[in-house]
Amino acid sequence: MQRIYLDANATTPVHPEVVEAMRPFLAESYGNPSSAHLHGQHARSAVEHARSAIAKLLNATSKEIVFTSGGTEADNLALTGVLQPFLDKRQPAHLLTSQIEHHAVLYTAESLHRRGIQLTALAPNSDGVIDPAAFEAALTPTTELVSIMLANNETGAIQPIGKLARIARNYNPAILIHTDAVQAAGKIPIDLAGEFKNVDLLSISGHKMYAPQGTGVLFIRKGIHVAPLFHGGPHERQRRAGTENVPGIVALGRAAELATAWLA
Secondary structure, eight states, rough: OOOOOOOOOTTOOOOOHHHHHTTTTTTTTTOTOOOOSHHHHHHHOOOOOOOHHHHHHHHHGGEEEEEEEEEEHHHHHHOOOOOOOOHHOOOOOEEETTTTSHHHHHHHHHHHHHHEEEEEEOOOTTTOOOHHHHHHHHHHTEEEEEEEOOOOOOTOBOOOHHHHHHHHHHHTTTTTEEEEOOOTTTTOOOOTTTTTOOOOOOEEEGTTTTTOTTOOEEETTTTTTOSSOOOOOOHHTTTSSOOOOHHHHHHHHHHHHHHHHHHH
């Protein structure tokens, strides 16, 4: 019996060109990208090439791309990284999200709420979309962060992130906007200098776009401070400590190049 795989929203197979791109970094090019010697600098060059490819896919700058272990870590870093300083200073802060987010956002939001963050989770309308009027009504003077996914993994509904971000920005320019774009990246155009210019943080995951599991990215717009989840070395401009997963990053970079070509 021939089996047909139809669960690409859960995970995609690794594209053959992605496998070939990462293969040398699994055996031959094993340098630490933080090392000053030739092996390390070869790895660093590969990491930065991938960073540039992902930035191009999102129409962002390379310095705004932070590598993570996947979408879950990227979501956690976005929410906790923005709101932890308010908890530390015992300042009131409100997080506005939706009831249809991935658990990486919902459970992080609930954890922050238990620690003192005010939380509102909006229900979608009958089309599975967050209503802009309800969204605007839910904003408060203490809203510091909005997190609404771009595309839903169960229904496929695409949220009007550009419009919601503009509403939040008009209400209070200081509100930060995060979107979980894990199910959207590589499938629909994402223009962080155009339609999504008001989005401050955006998460993607490699294994939803033909790269291996265990790779991801958090876009952090220039000028936005995010408190790190991990402490150690100065990796990723001191935003995500830990030696980079070079094979996975190279793979995600190649997958981003393919996606950019497919979406052209």
